[in-house]
Amino acid sequence: MKKKNIFANLLVVAAFGMSTITFSGCGSTKEALSISEEEKMAFAVEEDEPVTISNEDVEYEITIIDPGFFTWLNSVARPPGYYSQTFLENRNILMVLEWNQRVLQPNRFNPDLYLMQIDYQRGIDYGYDVNYQLYNYFIFFQRKYNQRLGPFVPRI
Incomplete structure (x- = not known):
């Protein structure tokens, strides 16, 4: 079996095995976030x-690979175990769908933010760690770039 790979460069570039993974995002955040x-x-880490x-x-x-994510994950994000895997999977599905929609609309959404689709599928057990990291990247991304990748305000 070939090793599946998701790679994020600057923001997110991902591929699970032979298929690609897309993260999707909705419009920008309407309410001001407390940062x-x-x-x-x-966010300022270069x-x-x-x-x-x-x-x-x-x-x-x-x-x-998104400057500041490692620092944010280790200093700001909720610790592993805070969320259930089911919670993370459900939120990731919503955010991946939105991300993928944005990748397909480069004239409407910044193509420098939404680089490529993510093949994250419901029903596949990616494990807690992957879901935790992916969810937290989405939260980081939304807060750093003032985006909304679904119906929920990206809170910590």
Whole structure:
């Protein structure tokens, strides 16, 4: 079996195995978000460690390279275990659908933000870590770039 790979460059570039993964986003946030000083510092980071997670059981890997995400994940995000896997999967499905719609509309949505589709499918158990990282990337992305990837306000 071939190793599945999700790779995010600047924002997110992803591929699960042979298929591509798309993250989708709705319109920009309508209400002002309360951004802490700690979060502003993470958003201002210009160089950061990539975040890579993998699951040998399902043979996939995710790498997210977006300056500030590593710092944000380790200083601002809720800790692992805070959310249930079901919660994360349900939110990720919604946000992936919205992201993918935006990738397909480069004249309407910034193609520098929405680089490529993500093949994240309901019914596949990607594991807690992948769902946790993906969900938190979506929250980070929405807050940093003032976007809305679904019906929920991106709160921490």
